Amino acid sequence: MATTQQRMPASSSVDRATSARRPLGRRGDARAAALMITPALALFILFLLVPIVLAFALAFTNARLISPNPPEFIGFDNFSLLLTDPVFWASVRNTFYFAVVVVPVQAGLALFLAVLVNTKVKGAQFFRTVYFLPVVTSMVVVSLLWRFMYEPDGLINRLLQAITFDRFTPIDWLNEPAWAMPAIMFISVWQGVGFTMIIWLAGLQTIPVELYEASELDGAGRWQQFRFVTWPGLTQTRTFILVTITIAAFSLFTQINLMTQGGPLDSTTTVVFQAVRSGYQQLQTGYASAISLVFFVMVLTVSLIQRYLTREKG
Amino acid sequence: MSTMSITTSSTRPEGAPRGKRAGSRRRALTVTVLRCVLVVFFAFPILFMLVSSLKPDLQIFADLGSWRAFVPVGDVSLDNYADVFDRVPFTRFLLNSVVISGLTVALGIVVNSLAAFALARLRWRGRGLVLGLVLATLIVPFETLALPLLWWVNKLPSLEVDGFSLAYKQGWLDTYQVQIIPFIANAFALYLFYQYFDSIPRELDEAARMDGAGWFTIYRKVVMPLSGPAIATVAILTFLPAWNSYLWPRMVVQSEEQRPVMIGLQYFFQLNTSWGQVMAYSSLITIPVIALFLAFQRSFINSIASSGVKG
Numbered sequence: 001m002a003t004t005q006q007r008m009p010a011s012s013s014v015d016r017a018t019s020a021r022r023p024l025g026r027r028g029d030a031r032a033a034a035l036m037i038t039p040a041l042a043l044f045i046l047f048l049l050v051p052i053v054l055a056f057a058l059a060f061t062n063a064r065l066i067s068p069n070p071p072e073f074i075g076f077d078n079f080s081l082l083l084t085d086p087v088f089w090a091s092v093r094n095t096f097y098f099a100v101v102v103v104p105v106q107a108g109l110a111l112f113l114a115v116l117v118n119t120k121v122k123g124a125q126f127f128r129t130v131y132f133l134p135v136v137t138s139m140v141v142v143s144l145l146w147r148f149m150y151e152p153d154g155l156i157n158r159l160l161q162a163i164t165f166d167r168f169t170p171i172d173w174l175n176e177p178a179w180a181m182p183a184i185m186f187i188s189v190w191q192g193v194g195f196t197m198i199i200w201l202a203g204l205q206t207i208p209v210e211l212y213e214a215s216e217l218d219g220a221g222r223w224q225q226f227r228f229v230t231w232p233g234l235t236q237t238r239t240f241i242l243v244t245i246t247i248a249a250f251s252l253f254t255q256i257n258l259m260t261q262g263g264p265l266d267s268t269t270t271v272v273f274q275a276v277r278s279g280y281q282q283l284q285t286g287y288a289s290a291i292s293l294v295f296f297v298m299v300l301t302v303s304l305i306q307r308y309l310t311r312e313k314g
Numbered sequence: 315m316s317t318m319s320i321t322t323s324s325t326r327p328e329g330a331p332r333g334k335r336a337g338s339r340r341r342a343l344t345v346t347v348l349r350c351v352l353v354v355f356f357a358f359p360i361l362f363m364l365v366s367s368l369k370p371d372l373q374i375f376a377d378l379g380s381w382r383a384f385v386p387v388g389d390v391s392l393d394n395y396a397d398v399f400d401r402v403p404f405t406r407f408l409l410n411s412v413v414i415s416g417l418t419v420a421l422g423i424v425v426n427s428l429a430a431f432a433l434a435r436l437r438w439r440g441r442g443l444v445l446g447l448v449l450a451t452l453i454v455p456f457e458t459l460a461l462p463l464l465w466w467v468n469k470l471p472s473l474e475v476d477g478f479s480l481a482y483k484q485g486w487l488d489t490y491q492v493q494i495i496p497f498i499a500n501a502f503a504l505y506l507f508y509q510y511f512d513s514i515p516r517e518l519d520e521a522a523r524m525d526g527a528g529w530f531t532i533y534r535k536v537v538m539p540l541s542g543p544a545i546a547t548v549a550i551l552t553f554l555p556a557w558n559s560y561l562w563p564r565m566v567v568q569s570e571e572q573r574p575v576m577i578g579l580q581y582f583f584q585l586n587t588s589w590g591q592v593m594a595y596s597s598l599i600t601i602p603v604i605a606l607f608l609a610f611q612r613s614f615i616n617s618i619a620s621s622g623v624k625g
Contacts, residue, residue, distance in 0.1 A: 028529075029437060030438045033432040033441075034432075036530075037432045037433070039429070040425050040428065040429035043425065043499035044499045047496040048451055050466060052459065054465065055461075058462055058465065063465060116349060127349045127352070129611065130352075133356060133357065134359075134360070136554070136600075136603045136607045136614075137600050138557070138558040138600070139558060139560065141600050146359065148592070158378045162379065190356070202618075205619075247453070250455070251456075253457060272457045276460070289461060289462050289465075291461075292457075292458045292459070292461050299454075
């Protein structure tokens with residue numbers, strides 16, 4: 001504000017200059033706009049648009065990451081190879097499995113936390129801070145820390161034994177096909193739920209307090225208040241959370257790469273992990289682009305379905 | 315209402331009114347117990363990491379079965395930290411991460427706010443189309459582009475400083491720029507700026523125009539000084555992914571000189587893994603971010619809150 005107020009008194013002295021500039025008007029606007037938008041636009045074209053186009057183009061070629069030969073067009077070969085690859089199908093199944101469990105659990109637990117700390121009572125701030133700590137801990141650190149804690153004689157097994165007075169039989173969490181994915185889901189929720197909680201909290205704040213007061217006068221109980229005031233008041237927040245954490249869940253990679261490398265028996269391999277494995281480790285850019293394309297279609301379809309299902313009715 | 319005004323004006327959320335019935339006492343107790351259980355749930359791994367970083371491996375394993383795992387007792391020292399500095403060029407990694415995320419954030423603020431300014435406050439043809447396209451890209455996760463982008467940056471030309479002469483080389487691998495430039499333009503940051511700029515009264519522009527100010531001056535002297543909250547939001551929301559970035563640097567950086575801290579952890583899994591050292595390294599890269607978070611807690615929370623509530 002200060003700057004504008006300081007500038008005001010100067011207006012009379014530059015009146016002539018202003019009137020001289022006036023005729024430029026709109027054309028000057030367009031030129032300034034072009035100058036301002038060019039850096040961002042150039043970068044978007046170079047690092048967003050080009051890769052998107054390349055994903056489509058390279059998926060139909062035998063392009064390799066490092067190769068003296070230019071890519072050759074090979075039609076749908078990559079896709080037919082992909083669709084007959086059982087590991088790819090396992091990765092699609094695992095990705096959906098992860099998303100179907102993590103999205104509702106994370107959203108639900110986060111809402112529970114948000115309601116739990118959404119008070120003016122002193123100390124609520126402290127709880128919020130602690131619940132948020134895993135969010136500022138990077139996923140790389142979280143993955144390695146939990147990999148250590150998940151070891152057969154690691155902290156988690158020892159804690160579970162202590163709690164159950166040794167009746168619990170230790171589980172090799174990350175090396176058993178049935179347990180590896182749930183173990184990864186668990187830490188993913190643990191790390192991400194604080195972030196989602198903050199977004200729910202922001203949504204809760206937009207609900208007018210008067211609505212709660214009115215419903216209390218009407219004799220509504222806690223659950224009824226939640227059902228008829230809180231839940232309808234969160235429609236927008238709900239859609240936003242659903243769409244964003246679904247996309248994040250589909251993109252699962254870091255935890256897999258650092259904890260299981262897709263194993264045991266491909267029980268934790270994911271679509272992005274497969275894309276990286278073929279495009280980076282095996283240098284098959286063409287094949288990786290085909291996977292990326294399938295992945296993109298997956299994410300797009302699910303997002304559109306979600307948007308359709310959560311659209312504002314009436 | 316604009317996005318930012320909601321969240322900046324209401325840092326302390328309004329609570330649902332507390333019940334006045336007989337059971338309210340017991341409910342309050344339940345709530346407190348639940349909150350404390352959850353504190354344990356979210357804090358114990360981090361506490362375990364910090365405590366273990368101070369112990370030799372033998373001590374860590376010996377303490378696993380009891381409360382001692384969470385308390386710095388027994389053979390406690392800073393040896394693991396000393397070993398980390400001996401074993402890897404940690405200072406270099408840290409510097410790399412600071413440079414990479416710092417430049418990504420700073421350049422991102424300038425580039426995205428300039429574009430958002432043109433979109434929000436100037437009238438020109440094609441404005442709606444550009445805005446629509448930018449918003450449409452929000453749905454594309456980086457992971458879908460990573461592999462084609464890897465191929466692409468491998469083809470891009472770059473100039474390399476070789477002593478006192480510049481040498482042309484093909485490919486951006488093993489550089490700082492490959493970790494910075496692709497992440498400067500950011501649709502999400504642009505949109506946050508756009509929303510904020512849209513909520514600043516346009517009369518200010520008019521007044522400044524009357525004074526003979528050009529659009530760049532208005533951007534620099536009028537709009538940006540009023541946009542502190544938006545700048546903080548964008549800074550935080552672009553810093554976290556830049557600092558934590560893993561997939562991309564893992565693929566594009568081989569040499570030690572350009573390696574960020576997150577990739578440096580790999581060193582500890584070659585040959586004999588010492589978990590004490592892994593925990594020390596993990597603590598070293600986590601503590602600065604936790605400290606930043608505690609210092610700017612309000613901004614952190616507000617920025618994340620404002621990313622969700624659409625105006």
